[in-house]
Amino acid sequence: MANELKRTYNIPLRKEFMKVPRHKRSKKAVKALKQFVQRHMKIDSMDNIKVGKFLNEHIWKHGIKNPPHHVKVDIIKDIKNNKAIVELFGKEIKFADKKEEVKEGMADRVKGKLGEKFGIKDTKKPKKKEAKEEDDVLAELKGNKKTEKATEKKKETKTEEKTEKKEEVKETKKEELPKTQDKKPEQEVAEKTVEPKQDAPKKE
Secondary structure (H helix, E strand, O other): OOOEEEEEEEEEOHHHHOOOOHHHHHHHHHHHHHHHHHHHHOOOOHHHEEEOHHHHHHHHOOOOOOOOOEEEEEEEEEOOOOEEEEEEOOOOOOOOOOOOOOOOOHHHHHHHHHHHHHOOOOOOHHHHHHHHHHHHHHHHHHOOOOOHHHHHHHHHHHHHHHHHHHHHHHHHHHHHOOOOOOOOOHHHHHHOOOOOOOOOOOOO
C-alpha cells in the first residue's frame, strides 16, 4: 500500500550487547534492535516500534546471556501514523485494525462495587437514567407505559405475601415445640393416696 514502507535488514547486535554485563545481554539486544529501526526507518520514538512474536522468541531462545549476534528482519512502517513493526525474516506481518476499547480503571471498578455502600456516585449511572427516561417517553407515546397504580399494587401484594409467610413460620414453630405432660387432676391424686394399714391383732 501507499501508506506502508517495507524493508529487510540484517541487524548486528553483538557490538551493542557486549557493552553490558552478561546477565543483561538479551535485554540490551532488544533495545539495540529498536534503536536501529528507529534510526533507519526515521521513527519519532521507540514506543512506536513493536517487536514481533517470532523475533522476540528468536532473541530470547538461548536465555538472557546468549542472544544471537545478527538478526535478519522484515520491517513495515506505517507512514501516516509513524509506527513500525519488526518481525523475523519470512514471517507474516500486519498492522492490526483494532478498535480502541476503553478499559475500566481500578477506581471505576471499586466505585461500581462499593458505590452503593458508601454512596459514591458513578458517572455512568445518569446515562442509564436518561436512557430509561427516553424509553418511558416512547412508551407513553405508544400507550404501553406502566402506571404508578400497578407498581403500588405489586408492592402491596409483596408485603401481604411477606406477612403471610411470617405467620406460617410462627405456626410451624408452635407445632414443632414438644408437648409438655399435662398435670393430673387432683381427684385422681386423692384416690391414689395410700390408706393407713390397720394394726394386726396382738397375740396373747
